[in-house]
Amino acid sequence: MKNRLTASSSALPDQPRKMRQVFGLFDLFPLSISSIGPVFSVAATGGVMAADAGWWALPAIAGLAVPFVIASFVFRLLNRHFPNAGASYHWSSRVMGKTVSQYQAWILILAYFFSIPPIAIPAASYTLALVAPSYHPSNVATILVTVFWVIFAAVPLLLGSKPTAHITKAFFILEMVSLLGFAVLGLTRLHATSVGIHFGAVPVGGMLVVAVVAATILDGWEIDSYAAEESAKPRKDPGLSGIIGALLALVFYAILYPLMFAETPMRLLAASTDSDPLALWAQRVLPSAHWVILVPILASTAGGLWLTTYILTRALYSMGRENLIPESFGRLSKRQVPHFATVAVLGLVLVIVSIQLFVASLGNFFSLVLSAAGFFLLAEFFFDILTAITFLTVGHRKLPDVQIQPHQHRWLLAGAIFSATIMGALLVAFFIYGPQAIGAGIDQTLVVLLLAGLIFVVVTMRRVKRIHIFDGNDSELID
Template structure:
């Protein structure tokens, strides 16, 4: 073992900070605006079934994450849990999955941010390519500011933008309920329940139900690293599900299905019916939600890259910090690459379809990440926890062990259904792309040889551990 103190984050987050990060990272308004139309196109009026199917294992995962945080708080979170419980090869595979899951989520945030900004100032004009690129560059640069300023400023920026989003959300809900008798439209059930579409929509819905796990990646920056991370994630997950459980039925019952099915922004279509002459009332909170999602998704990815650099799976340049204790390369590089992809989409239309298919796989890899975490928790609770902590009260963890088995099974089933059903709805190339990335992750995992050091966080110290693979 050797001491490591130079690459430490400042422990600044209270439970309220972590909770605001978890809620804002989900970005409920942005999530509905960006993914709601595709989900409604796939599942029709039964879209809430899709949300419920993915919400059950993800809400269960929130409780599992809390257990893993209590035992293994670390900036690498998902990757580190796999390293502690399942071994180095498993963790190397999981590292690629986590990177792909969060990086593939960035360009689909940057592009809408530019489009919403243009629509706010020029609602009746088509946006030129150069203008969209310049606005995208602005938002990428803007997202870097709180992250590079440090953890506490990031939390303060997040709370400000979250306040705008939640206040607008409350106004929208109250007004929608008040005008419900006037706006109500009849929702016709599908002649045959499109279970194929519902299952695919459930995987897509993982992109609107994730984000609350950011508190796990902030564990090293929490004042109570074995207590608060995980708890704030549960609150964030419940808030997200409660928001969707109210908003989606309102949208479906107050907006004709033809206006929101496969719409690039079903939330605005609904909001314009509530406030017909004030488009800015919805665009401003959507932008606030989008901005928060952008820098918080980058936050998660930066902590993963930092942890991988610290464990020498990536160049150690990713561990370099500025004076505010921010890993600046791990922040700047992903955002810059996301902007590059957006620029290629704008100026090379022939590449747009390829990028769209690759980026649409984000839901698959997010689901795969949660599956791997549940598998780690199942093994930990079954084989390790009872032997290493015999007096911890195994009967108290029996519900969590059963929950981890159930969650692993449900997520594995969804992944299998996606691979079987997605080519028919999203194009045959989706399986080839997903399969190629998974094969690369497997090849990367097999490169591990012998022992490899990895870092274990402790609130009182920070140690490097030499451990053989399991």
């Protein structure tokens, strides 16, 4: 690869050499599951999916779940060979080369940053609904509570890896207990609250849009890849915990979505695109105390807020370390965390949220832009799959530090090709059906952002001089 960079494990001056390797497997898989935020995901997307595809949303989710589960095995393979805080960004630089890697960096930044404000505002809304259910909050009240949650998210991230893991575990336990409780309650009340199953005609466009939206509920488990440099066994545990997270997410969705659809009239769910479909379901199965659903939703939302930020800050740290973006993003605090990246990301989130709430004209624009998160998340995974396909075919032959026997990964290669085909087709289909589901202008917005990535590559082309290869003391690599 003619644009391959020089590898180096040297650190930037004035920073600790590397992050603390403290995560074990039982730290990583709660991170993977909580980052998905199953309860928040259902609350955030259930109404949209019901409106776009009705009962057909379920096969649409299942259809996208297959390539995402395959992707979790792909991530494990790449983690075992190239553990790095930059994960996707680093893998493509090692396998695909400088140009592709820098374009993927742009996609990665958009995918995860666009995912954070749509979590921050609901965190405030659920909090206000829980503590003051009859209060109609003003924009000032909403932004103040949003500031609280942003600060709350920043605290564990700035304190270090272990505090982040411990706080996440507490929220993870609450969410898992709540999921189990509502699943049992829904099953026991099914005979009394069932509204019947009516699929109707196949809404092809709606199903395709739902599949892209589903990217926002099927991702998150990949957080362990970005935690590789903080893992005690960076070649073994990251990837494995991601597979656990991806599979468990499917179990949760396979229970919650069908129960919610079966026990709540579809017309009510479809009308709840701006509210909470889980609350509607809770009113039917637990009419005397339906407010309790807000507790697990809030826990799930809050966890998703700091864990999505975690993913982005680790990626930015890797990019800053290699000077793709300003070096400040690649510096570590005394607690060995990327403090500047954390403060910069959450600070910008507050700016965007404030604009959404207080500037009506720009707020509509930012709402349209942020609705593209699912598209860019899907694009990010698409690039990762392409990296794996290249690695499993020709890429490894041009990497002198990597030994791999392709015949051992024939099924994974076939699955990766299948996944790339599905994801690529959905990305194209989104341009056709996206405007009717999201709004006019989404296609033009996507094109502008994709072309801006080319400008980003040109501007940063000469900035990266060498790749930082993580020197973890893990056990031997076994193919």
